[in-house]
Amino acid sequence: xxxxxxxxxxxxxxxxxxxxxxxxxxxxxxxxxxxxxxxxxxxxxxxxxxxxxxxxxxxxxxxxxxxxxxxxxxxxxxxxxxxxxxxxxxxxxxxxxxxxxxxxxxxxxxxxxxxxxxxxxxxxxxxxxxxxxxxxxxxxxxxxxxxxxxxxxxxxxxxxxxxxxxxxxxxxxxxxxxxxxxxxxxxxxxxxxxxxxxxxxxxxxxxxxxxxxxxxxxxxxxxxxxxxxxxxxxxx
Amino acid sequence: xxxxxxxxxxxxxxxxxxxxxxxxxxxxxxxxxxxxxxxxxxxxxxxxxxxxxxxxxxxxxxxxxxxxxxxxxxxxxxxxxxxxxxxxxxxxxxxxxxxxxxxxxxxxxxxxxxxxxxxxxxxxxxxxxxxxxxxxxxxxxxxxxxxxxxxxxxxxxxxxxxxxxxxxxxxxxxxxxxxxxxxxxxxxxxxxxxxxxxxxxxxxxxxxxxxxxxxxxxxxxxxxxxxxxxxxxxxx
Numbered sequence: 103x104x105x106x107x108x109x110x111x112x113x114x115x116x117x118x119x120x121x122x123x124x125x126x127x128x129x130x131x132x133x134x135x136x137x138x139x140x141x142x143x144x145x146x147x148x149x150x151x152x153x154x155x156x157x158x159x160x161x162x163x164x165x166x167x168x169x170x171x172x173x174x175x176x177x178x179x180x181x182x183x184x185x186x187x188x189x190x191x192x193x194x195x196x197x198x199x200x201x202x203x204x205x206x207x208x209x210x211x212x213x214x215x216x217x218x219x220x221x222x223x224x225x226x227x228x229x230x231x232x233x234x235x236x237x238x239x240x241x242x243x244x245x246x247x248x249x250x251x252x253x254x255x256x257x258x259x260x261x262x263x264x265x266x267x268x269x270x271x272x273x274x275x276x277x278x279x280x281x282x283x284x285x286x287x288x289x290x291x292x293x294x295x296x297x298x299x300x301x302x303x304x305x306x307x308x309x310x311x312x313x314x315x316x317x318x319x320x321x322x323x324x325x326x327x328x329x330x331x332x333x334x335x336x337x338x
Numbered sequence: 339x340x341x342x343x344x345x346x347x348x349x350x351x352x353x354x355x356x357x358x359x360x361x362x363x364x365x366x367x368x369x370x371x372x373x374x375x376x377x378x379x380x381x382x383x384x385x386x387x388x389x390x391x392x393x394x395x396x397x398x399x400x401x402x403x404x405x406x407x408x409x410x411x412x413x414x415x416x417x418x419x420x421x422x423x424x425x426x427x428x429x430x431x432x433x434x435x436x437x438x439x440x441x442x443x444x445x446x447x448x449x450x451x452x453x454x455x456x457x458x459x460x461x462x463x464x465x466x467x468x469x470x471x472x473x474x475x476x477x478x479x480x481x482x483x484x485x486x487x488x489x490x491x492x493x494x495x496x497x498x499x500x501x502x503x504x505x506x507x508x509x510x511x512x513x514x515x516x517x518x519x520x521x522x523x524x525x526x527x528x529x530x531x532x533x534x535x536x537x538x539x540x541x542x543x544x545x546x547x548x549x550x551x552x553x554x555x556x557x558x559x560x561x562x563x564x565x566x567x568x569x570x571x572x573x574x
Contacts, residue, residue, distance in 0.1 A: 253521045266489070
């Protein structure tokens with residue numbers, strides 16, 4: 103079993119209203135790697151926000167002009183330090199600056215998170231199926247920091263047709279004991295893997311992850327599987 | 339640029355005192371995928387702990403008998419709920435049960451984290467270089483939970499010859515603006531990627547990650563690059 107991480111080249115700037123599923127399918131179709139049943143497409147959040155028009159004008163000369171947007175997109179502030187705000191977004195994510203960012207965005211604009219990234223993933227998946235007949239999984243990824251460990255990593259903020267969390271409960275380990283750790287967030291692992299070939303500076307917004315376990319390709323959602331119930335969360 | 343995730347098959351049970359570098363090199367050498375300069379080997383913590391004898395006897399009939407070990411391996415308890423302890427380990431990691439676990443371990447034993455996983459990674463790297471002449475990166479991975487998001491993911495607890503955190507500061511994004519998010523924890527992304535082919539239940543303890551950016555292959559350490567200075571951490 104080999105898994106391949108394949109960057110999808112040739113996706114240009116994305117404008118509001120663009121048919122993202124069609125753009126991604128064309129780029130895959132034109133690429134030597136193609137697109138196969140069972141592939142998982144990892145689509146970085148920025149192009150989804152652009153296609154959906156989840157953009158707001160800001161004053162490009164004021165480095166803090168996106169801060170009111172951060173407050174607006176947040177339902178609860180967890181921590182502040184200087185300009186940095188860690189909050190719970192209206193989508194349920196806990197991240198810096200409500201996921202709003204200015205890199206890879208035209209000057210004078212800030213990109214917000216898509217309204218419902220599971221729905222965005224599903225829309226891309228269905229569009230690709232309609233155009234190509236291929237059945238793929240789709241993950242929308244974004245870049246989050248985390249407590250205790252330096253450096254950001256890519257995680258899944260939406261998914262369709264690929265599991266977010268896989269429950270190994272009842273599975274035995276290699277020595278025949280039942281596994282203690284049972285729930286693996288493979289959608290976050292797939293998003294992180296894809297970042298190794300997309301990269302923040304390379305301007306490649308989509309990667310294909312090919313060769314994943316077939317049993318992971320199922321109906322799923324980040325909202326229902328990954329976002330932790332506040333009642334069971336020890337760090338709110 | 340394609341990255342491949344290749345499981346290394348044929349590594350059996352590992353005993354205390356075993357020459358892990360030699361075992362991994364033999365398995366790679368015997369495998370059709372081989373081992374190449376620039377490959378990064380991701381080695382799961384359990385076999386490192388076994389080879390180094392980082393194991394303790396516990397009472398297999400008492401599900402809580404490893405708890406005194408958790409206290410001993412911790413320097414500070416952050417949270418408790420029921421049997422679950424989230425603590426800072428003596429190595430500086432913040433994780434559940436001080437990284438101690440019983441899965442994939444012989445009945446009656448608990449595996450502790452290696453004393454110094456950066457050193458363990460370096461030892462494997464140097465041994466492989468001596469035996470094979472190949473220059474590779476090595477990451478020791480373990481499975482951690484995290485706040486706010488359900489499911490565990492694999493992260494790096496040690497590394498050698500491959501960057502832990504890559505600083506993109508000064509890099510421009512695809513539109514020519516300087517990137518806001520500058521430090522990417524590629525070692526954690528690589529560890530997560532490798533888990534997609536190792537898997538907790540599959541008993542494959544090593545994967546090769548092939549095709550990563552050459553500039554990432556440099557002297558590095560998890561301790562100095564990933565562990566966040568408590569003074570700049572908002573969640574202790």
